[in-house]
Amino acid sequence: MRTLLRKLWHDFIGVLLPRTCIVCGRPLVPTENVCCTHCTLEMPLTRYKACEGNPIVRIFWGKIPIVRANAFMEYQPHTNYARIITHLKYKNRPDIGIYLGRLIAEDLLRTDFFKDIDVIIPLPLAKSRQFSRGYNQSECIAKGIQQLVNIPIETTHIRRSRANKKQTQTHKHLRHENVKDIFSLTVPCEADTKVSLTPLEMMNPSPVTTPSHHPLANKHVLLLDDIITTGASLLSCGKVLSQIPGIRISILTAGVAGHHRWGPRLPEEGRY
Numbered sequence: 001m002r003t004l005l006r007k008l009w010h011d012f013i014g015v016l017l018p019r020t021c022i023v024c025g026r027p028l029v030p031t032e033n034v035c036c037t038h039c040t041l042e043m044p045l046t047r048y049k050a051c052e053g054n055p056i057v058r059i060f061w062g063k064i065p066i067v068r069a070n071a072f073m074e075y076q077p078h079t080n081y082a083r084i085i086t087h088l089k090y091k092n093r094p095d096i097g098i099y100l101g102r103l104i105a106e107d108l109l110r111t112d113f114f115k116d117i118d119v120i121i122p123l124p125l126a127k128s129r130q131f132s133r134g135y136n137q138s139e140c141i142a143k144g145i146q147q148l149v150n151i152p153i154e155t156t157h158i159r160r161s162r163a164n165k166k167q168t169q170t171h172k173h174l175r176h177e178n179v180k181d182i183f184s185l186t187v188p189c190e191a192d193t194k195v196s197l198t199p200l201e202m203m204n205p206s207p208v209t210t211p212s213h214h215p216l217a218n219k220h221v222l223l224l225d226d227i228i229t230t231g232a233s234l235l236s237c238g239k240v241l242s243q244i245p246g247i248r249i250s251i252l253t254a255g256v257a258g259h260h261r262w263g264p265r266l267p268e269e270g271r272y
């Protein structure tokens, strides 16, 4: 009820007030959305362009079966550009997610980033947090991407059991502990699944197994989040997904906070 009232209030205010740029506050012209043209052109992009060995993919080398990774823009918390993310998360602005998703897709369409990806998985929120927010911001970004790239969005196969403390309030070295074991698969995954025996096999009772029939087995999934800081949440979720036979994982975020200079220098230096 509280979420519904907040949305109605937001819609009511939106009718009364002129649409303004979320970064500079100037009125938007009808063809602009969320950001004015000037602020969109000046956006602090990472310009990684999904290049091999970029600082984001290095975070995951040797830890999960990572294929490629990218972050779209620098998250600079003390600039007006931070409002793009903070309003998306805390000011009931799911439309910003759609806007960001479209920008990200436009940026990557010139690369082979989306090549072979079977499904987009927005990083799940805990039920309580999604209920209080009214939406999952990563899912909004996924919907924006989907408007330009025809890849299905999957939200049912992995869940988050509890909301972690805000990462910004957690000491860097405790962040990995903070998100440990908070994700789980909704469909159990076993490497081998026993199947019913045929009459012929019943006469010769040797164990019969078949490869896992998990819906995500052998798929290339794109794990999507709003911001990457240390990568602890994405890594925790990626490790759970890694239990699925044959799965390959790519990672995409709207923003990156801080510097990412750690991680092995070459993929071969890590182990899956």
Ligand SMILES: [Zn+2]
Pocket (backbone or CB within 6 Å): 021, 022, 023, 024, 025, 026, 035, 036, 037, 038, 039, 040
């Ligand atoms: Zn502006």
